[in-house]
Amino acid sequence: MNLASPRIVNVSDLRRMARRRLPDAVFDYLDGAADDEVTLKDSQSAFREVMFKPRFAVATPSCELAVTVLGEKLALPFLLAPIGYSRLMHPRGELAASMAAGRNGTAYILSTMSGHRIEDVKAQSTGPTFYQLYLAGGRGAAEGAIARAKAAGYKALFVTIDTPVAGNRERDVRNGMKELMGTNPFKKLKYVPNILAHPSWLLSFIADGMSRPFPNIILPGRGPLAAVDVAAALESAQVTWTDLSWIRKLWDGPIVMKGVMTIEDARRAVDEGAQGIVVSTHAGRQLDGVAASLRVLPGIVEAVGDKTEVLFDGGIRRGSDAVKAIALGAKAVLLGRGYAYGMAAAGDAGIERAIEIFRVDIVRTLKLLGCSSIAELNSSYVTMRPGFRVD
Ligand SMILES: Cc1cc2nc3c(=O)[nH]c(=O)nc-3n(C[C@H](O)[C@H](O)[C@H](O)COP(=O)(O)O)c2cc1C
Numbered sequence: 001m002n003l004a005s006p007r008i009v010n011v012s013d014l015r016r017m018a019r020r021r022l023p024d025a026v027f028d029y030l031d032g033a034a035d036d037e038v039t040l041k042d043s044q045s046a047f048r049e050v051m052f053k054p055r056f057a058v059a060t061p062s063c064e065l066a067v068t069v070l071g072e073k074l075a076l077p078f079l080l081a082p083i084g085y086s087r088l089m090h091p092r093g094e095l096a097a098s099m100a101a102g103r104n105g106t107a108y109i110l111s112t113m114s115g116h117r118i119e120d121v122k123a124q125s126t127g128p129t130f131y132q133l134y135l136a137g138g139r140g141a142a143e144g145a146i147a148r149a150k151a152a153g154y155k156a157l158f159v160t161i162d163t164p165v166a167g168n169r170e171r172d173v174r175n176g177m178k179e180l181m182g183t184n185p186f187k188k189l190k191y192v193p194n195i196l197a198h199p200s201w202l203l204s205f206i207a208d209g210m211s212r213p214f215p216n217i218i219l220p221g222r223g224p225l226a227a228v229d230v231a232a233a234l235e236s237a238q239v240t241w242t243d244l245s246w247i248r249k250l251w252d253g254p255i256v257m258k259g260v261m262t263i264e265d266a267r268r269a270v271d272e273g274a275q276g277i278v279v280s281t282h283a284g285r286q287l288d289g290v291a292a293s294l295r296v297l298p299g300i301v302e303a304v305g306d307k308t309e310v311l312f313d314g315g316i317r318r319g320s321d322a323v324k325a326i327a328l329g330a331k332a333v334l335l336g337r338g339y340a341y342g343m344a345a346a347g348d349a350g351i352e353r354a355i356e357i358f359r360v361d362i363v364r365t366l367k368l369l370g371c372s373s374i375a376e377l378n379s380s381y382v383t384m385r386p387g388f389r390v391d
Contacts, residue, residue: 003345003346003349003350003353008353009357010317010318010357011317011318011337011338011341011342011354011357012317014341014342014345014350014353014354014357015031015337015341015345017341017345017346017350018030018089018341018342018344018345018350019031021198021200021201021344021345021346022089022198022201022344023191023194023195023197023198023201023202024175024194025172025175025176025177025180025191025194025195026088026089026201026344027344028171028172028175029085029088029169029171029172029175029177030083030089030337030340030341030344031171031337032169032170032171032172032285033167033169033283033284033285033288034167034168034169034170034284034285034286034287034288035167035168035170035288035289036288037284037288038284038288038289039281039284039287039288039289039290039291039292040283040284040285040288040315041284042284042291042292042295043281043283043284043292043293043294043314043315044292044315044317045292046291046292046294046295046315046388047294047315047316047320047321047324049384049385049388050294050324050327050328050382050383050384050385050388051382051383051384051385052320052324052365052368052369052381052382053380053381053382053383054368054369054370054381055369055370055371055381056370057370058370058371058372059372060366060367060370060371060372062372063362063363063366063367063371063372063373063374064372064373064374064375065077065359065362065363065373065374066374067331067332067374067375069107069276069309069311069331069332070130070155070156070254070256070275070276070309071155071254072107072128072155074105074106074107074127074128074332075104075105075106076104076105076106076355076358076359076362077322077326077332077333077362077374078106078316078322078332078333078334078335078358079101079106079107079108079109079130079311079332079333079334079335080097080098080100080101080106080107080108080109080334080335080339080351081109081313081334081335081336082109082110082111082112082113082132082158082160083097083111083336083340083343084111084112084113084114085113085115085227086111086114086115086340086343087114087115087116087208087212088115088205088211089340089343089344090204090343090344090346090347090350091204091205091207091208091347092343092347092348093114093115093116093343094108094110094111094114094115094116094121095116095120095121095124096343096347096348096351097339097343097351098110098121098122098124098125098127098129099124099125099126099348100339100348100351100352100355101125101127101129102124102125102126102127103126103127103352104127104352104355104359105127106127106355107127107128107129107130107155108121108125108127108128108129108130109129109130109131109132109158109334110129110130110131110132110149110154111132112131112132112133112134112136112145112214112216112217113134113136113214113217113230114214114215114216115212115214115215116215117215117216118131118145118148118149118152118154118215118216119148119152122152122153122154123152128155129153129154129155130154130155130156130157130158130256131145131146131149131154131156131157131158132157132158132159132160132258133145133146133157133158133159133160133239133247134160134163134234134237134239135237135238135239135243136217136225136230136233136234136237137217137218137219137225137233137237138219138233138236138237139237139243139246140219140220141217141218141219141220141225142237143250144218144220145216145217145218146247146250146251147250148216150250150251150253154253155253155254156253156254156255156256156275156276157247157251157253157254157255157256158256158257158258158278159239159243159244159247159255159256159257159258160239160258160259160282161239161257161258161259161260161265162258162259162261162280162281162282162286162287163234163239163259163282163286164234164235164238164239165231165234165235165238166230166231166234166235167282167285167286167287167288168288169285175191175194176188176190176191178228179191180195180211181211181226181227181228182228183228211227212227213225213226213227214226214227214230217233241268241272244272244273244274248273254275254276255273255274255275255276256274256275256276256277256278256309256311257269257272257274257276257277257278258277258278258280259278259280259281259282259286260277260278260279260280260300261279261280261281261290261291261293261296262296262300263296263299263300263303263304263391266279266300266303266304266308266310267303267304269304269308270304270307270308274308275308275309276308276309276310276311276331277300277304277308277309277310277311278311278312278313278334279293279296279297279300279310279311279312279313279314279330280293280312280313280314280334281293281314283313283314283336283337284314291390292314292315293312293313293314293315294312294314294315294324294325294328295388295389295390296389296390296391297310297312297325297328297329297330298328298329298379298384298389299389299390299391300329301328301329301330302329305329309331310329310330310331311330311331311332311333311334312325312326312330312332312333312334313333313334313335313336314336316333316335316336316338317337317338318358318361319357319358319359319360319361319362319363319364319365320361320362320365322335322358322361322362323362323365323366323369323377323381324382326374326377327377327378327379327381327382328379328382329379335354335358338354338358339351339354339355341354342354342355362374369381
């Protein structure tokens with residue numbers, strides 16, 4: 001389907017397009033979450049419990065969307081979040097995302113689980129790039145990646161703290177994700193018909209050299225980490241608060257803790273000197289049953305909003321969702337699936353379309369609210385249904 005078609009008007013349409021192009025295993029990896037997906041569902045329903053309070057008959061001839069995040073001036077109030085295995089969804093994956101972010105004046109956060117090299121992603125982008133760190137592969141592997149990110153010119157390090165072990169993503173188990181990543185061809189057989197039914201994805205996957213190891217997780221003395229070994233690598237190298245002083249010695253730029261969900265952790269991040277935090281449930285893919293990140297955002301902003309930059313992600317599918325999160329105190333938001341569906345549907349053009357959808361939506365929402373800039377947004381523009389907040 002053509003991206004300019006009137007049938008592609010919002011992120012749900014991009015999601016539908018991605019579903020058609022991808023085999024089930026890849027689509028569900030992108031779309032799914034942990035256990036019963038309670039947190040995933042709550043992430044979307046929470047936005048429906050925040051209602052706008054517009055001011056009409058206010059002139060808003062233009063709306064200023066610029067924000068400054070970690071010292072970087074961004075033309076848009078959203079950044080593109082780290083999405084592991086982007087290259088599996090589309091061969092251009094991380095390259096396409098960093099280029100689209102740069103073209104549109106915003107930042108891209110590259111996942112440790114990238115299929116493209118740190119240096120190549122940076123070289124393609126004209127915007128600020130940040131690096132997301134897991135300790136998968138241990139401190140030796142992380143040291144190598146941090147040094148490469150620093151040398152390449154990445155501006156900030158996002159340390160993801162919500163992944164002491166990979167979440168229980170049952171869709172991945174049922175779809176044979178592990179078997180498909182593995183080397184035993186007989187174990188893959190059961191899943192082959194579904195893959196053959198998605199020839200356009202399959203041809204691009206073959207042309208891209210098929211399943212490859214992670215080029216930014218280099219195990220000392222052993223080479224790049226194989227995709228099939230990721231879960232074990234994550235588990236054997238959990239990030240803890242005590243790692244921060246070690247990371248600080250390797251990285252002199254801003255450090256952001258990604259995956260903060262309580263006031264206690266937010267305060268701890270501030271005490272440890274984090275320049276920012278991302279209030280995030282990791283898209284509901286880690287601990288299922290935590291509240292939507294939107295519900296904890298107001299309390300965290302009250303507690304630490306004047307001490308560190310509070311970013312937000314989780315469930316943003318419309319520009320109006322981004323506006324609500326910023327009204328509740330986020331400095332800016334991260335888009336995860338919101339752009340990744342576009343990437344999976346159509347590579348560069350799909351991400352561009354997703355960004356355009358969000359930009360237009362945000363401007364329209366601000367105008368309808370009677371608010372002429374992102375900077376002016378505050379909690380007086382929204383009201384929360386009783387019982388919304390979780391502290
Ligand atoms: C397919 C997928 C892969 C992800 N990979 C990573 C990752 O490698 N590192 C990380 O910190 N977060 C990762 N995340 C979480 C995102 O960075 C972000 O927090 C989340 O997607 C936001 O929620 P949303 O998808 O509802 O917008 C991933 C999310 C998805 C959906």
